Amino acid sequence: MRSSLKIGTALVAGILLATGCGSTATSSDPDAVVELSLWTGFTGPDRPAYENLVKQFNASHPKIKVTMDVQPWDAIAQKLPGAWATGQGPDLATPNFDPGVLFNYVKTNSLLPLDEAVGTGDGKLNAGTFPAAVNTAFTIDGKLYAAPANMATLVLYYNKAMFAEAGLQEPKTADEFTAAAKQLTKTEGDKVTQYGISLADHATIQMWPILQWMNGGDIVDAKGCATIAQPASVQALTTWADLVVKDKVSPIGQTGADADTLFSAKKAAMEINGPWAAAGFKEAGIDLGIAPVPVGAGGPVTLASTVPLAVGKSTKHKAQALEFLSWWTGKTAQAAFSDASGFPPVRTDVTSSNPVVAPFAAGLPHARLYLPGLPTSPKIDADVYVPLIGKITRGEPVEAAARSAAEAINQITGCTA
Template sequence: MQDFEKAHPKIKVDMTVQPWDTIQQKLPSAWLTGQGPDVAAVSSDPNAVAQYVKTNSVLPITMTGSGDSKINTAQFAPGTVDEFTYDGKLYGVPANFATLSLYYNKKLFQEAGITNPPTTVQEMAADAKQLTTGGKYGIALADNQTIQMWPVLQWLEGGDIVTGKGCSAVQTSASKQGLETWGDLVAKDGVSPVGLTGAEADSLFSAGKAAMEINGPWAASGYESAGIDLGIVKVPVGVDGKSSTLGSIAPLSISAKTKYPEQAQQFLAYWTSKTAQQKFSLQTGFPPLRTDLSDDAKLQADPTVSVFASQVGDARLYLPHVENATKVDSDAYVPMIGKITRGTSVADATKEAASTIDGLTGCSK
């Protein structure tokens, strides 16, 4: 904030940090009645922007273009502009951007006789089995109350959850094959405990009881403090030979009733600028939200940031622009994974999930 105010001496920024629950509870009514902040990270769910658009509570962003004085959307991570665009108008920018990488325990790999971390999803599956020994698990796979680990596995196996038209994709042959592969690894081979929450998966890896975990940059310092002989690498490439990982974002939007629309957009331009994103990334360990910083020398010099930054261009958003996305996840996808890992056939689990997804999205095939 100090850098922005120094560059814009006539603008003062007062910042308040609040929990997501508080923001998501109070901000909708505040903005609807012309109260609340001029700019806010409106939710941890990027799809929440749609609700603010429906109530005319957010300001369309027009100060776009090249250079640090404008909001350079051409350099944003893949999918982020589309995620915040409705009827051709942009209503938000990423407040931050995080990719997922593969964390691995070097000591457990060495004990299992595995020299290098996996570079393909097939190697990751084989390693998970080999590393499951002596009371230790090959991988900590959370399926509820978590950052999305299972969707990454589906993408790597060539599958998906929802099509571009908002219809279920869990019954495609590629989706079912991927769910079969990883479902069997958990249910039959025991490579991960069943039903882990995100916090439980983190604790398992932190305690040295799991050899791998797919996680974001926020986890690195905690694992290092726990004494894990930590390695972090890109998520292995999928069956098509291409990289794919999750991109996690929170939307930063402007109140439609702000008295300072120009100044608010100037702040968004600063926040998403190359200069600010480089500084933010180095201070937090998060990758920048811009693709033109992936090869930045200062970021490359940081062993943690460099891995996450290198995957910005490969990142995908989870259920972007999907109607009732939160319910698609909670009412269809999470229960489907829970059933498969507990022995329900993939055919039965995906059939039920597909019906629920199509009902929630309004798909008519």
Template sequence: MKAHVNVALAVVAAAGLLVSSGCGSSGSDAGSGPVKLTLLTGFTGPDAPAYQALVDDFNSAHPRIQVTMDVQPWDAIGQKLPAAWATGQGPDLATPNFDPGVIFNYIRTNSVLALEPAVGDGDTKINASAFPSAVAKAFTVDGHLYAVPANLASVALYYNKEMFKAAGIAEPPRTADEFVAAAKKLTIGGAKPTQYGISLADHQTIQMWPILQWMAGGDIAGADGCATINSSASVQALRTWADLVANDHVSPVGQTGSDADTLFSAKKAAMELNGPWAAAGFRKAGVDVGIAPVPVGSAGPVTVASTVPLMVAKNTKHQAESLEFLSWWTGKTAQATFSKKSGFPPARTDVTVADPAVEVFASGLPTARPYLSGLAAATKIDTDVYAPLIGEITRGADVRKAADTAAAAINKLTGCRG
């Protein structure tokens, strides 16, 4: 144990994450000024100013608590934060990753604070009941709430209006059958398309493929951790879309999320599944973009819920102030302001959205589902099993055999014995 601790300390020191305003700081302990909190985030994209504006609003309204937002790349946070928090160092608050499943890693090392002392009704409490139920469930482990949503969004269907008009398609697809038909019709150029019907990514991205399964009643794994990736509904949905990619060439194979965005921005794809963070970039690229709900399949309306967990270090010296910040961040006023500035829907279901573009994403939240929610092995399932599976079947592998192999691998990771 001592050797592991020494290695962890060395990693943290080398990473430069032992910030003076973090867990080990003196801050205003001597009573000489405001309590200083550090918030570490990976919000480096075009929505970054909206997060900074929210922090600035908090600081203006709370002169006795001042929060500094430290923005670093997600991969850097993933390398540095676990060791820092596990050894009682690092920031007071952090968004550890854009993958909600990462919270299990920090819970396992007893690095994060359970938030129950701040949960309740009213403006000075974390109103967890106002979060979409699927999100609150994703952040609750063994009856304890460990995170609040730093942001919240659903994935919707982006489409190029000019391409739709040229193809004679008057409206975005509303059903699964219309979705498939549109993807085919909007693909131009045969085996070497000059225009793709849709831009699908399968790794290093917010996952798009689970939506295609959920639409048909399929899934990847159940709440008990047992694989459902090889159920008849899952296999059928995967086969349908794998055939569309491999044989009808509706999308390139093996794209990252960045690749998929670039293709749509370059006006080489007619549709993409994405969140509100993408809208400004697509418009800046000159795309005449429309945004519509995800088409409805046989299982009813469904989409992916995208949320970034915001957590408090277990060993922060400023627990009360950190919890006060989370209560304010998730309050009605802050969420309404953030939605207006960022284009994201509010992280609460009881805040009205006035912007029609934001409303598309807000309307998807009641039926949105976090990817691999509640599974401690979620990250490993995604990187080691699910993403490789999609890569295989879109390159022509037998879907049934690949799904059965994936199911066995998932059950091994989760400990399910069937």
């Protein structure tokens, strides 16, 4: 579930046709099976859970067949904008794991509003059961444009064996967290043989905002004005940049995949990640601990993640696509998906029987979305926030870098406050 948030430009029609996109033509035969195409970026260890959910839908809806085409997130980002903008492409898709990209698709009139499907009971999209943050992220100009393909929070994964060897317990406070990161880092001369934590700064679901939130800091306020240069954020960024630069608690410049690989290889003692990573870590033979993100001055907090599942406006099978979304987010499907995947259900009225889900579900009440509700969030992430973390983890003074970042964010959002 990790990748860049950039959205590519439209491809030429010949390339679009070569991808095999587009709906099956409507048939006059009432017994004909309607075929729906679905593009997703779920290439990780959680992929089978999504595929099984599609299989369950197809088995229970004999007149509708959904085919899920799994592609890397960056491939979808390159192909989907042009495909949907030109009336081609799949019936349904998860455009990106960043809800902010929905604004781009609304601008090109590429998304089908879902409001007519919203309601209660079977066969309806029961948006009232989605977490409030989800509906806020998926609603633009008063219209709902996506349903949640999943819902997740990030937790602290840790290697129990490494902690036991160091005589440490699960960190519960921010001070214990930073102390553990330092103590669990081992070196031989100038070479690091074990990192205290594996942090990523690009091509990833963001980890660094959590470190700011823990201390009461943030990136922007509700009006889109930068807060990243305020004292709480500068203090948090300084603490963690120093840990990386001076104490070498994590490698510099890791992608999300790099960070996962390092932890899986038992070369790092901790990583902040979501439920999609649990299966892979366990398969790697790690004596795995899963804990809430430690609590700092800002109180309990973590990052919420939700992937939008949207319908292309040009679909020839609107009714069937909406039926799929309603089923996907229904009680039965969400209970089955949560049990199989380890993700919390996307509905607040469903409880999973999978014990792995508990720590992720426990984080929902205080989880926050990254740069929520901002049409410029992809640009802020790619052009400002990711470069900022890259600079300060390579030794650039934090306060000056944060001031420059704040100016750049305000230029992007148009904030004049």
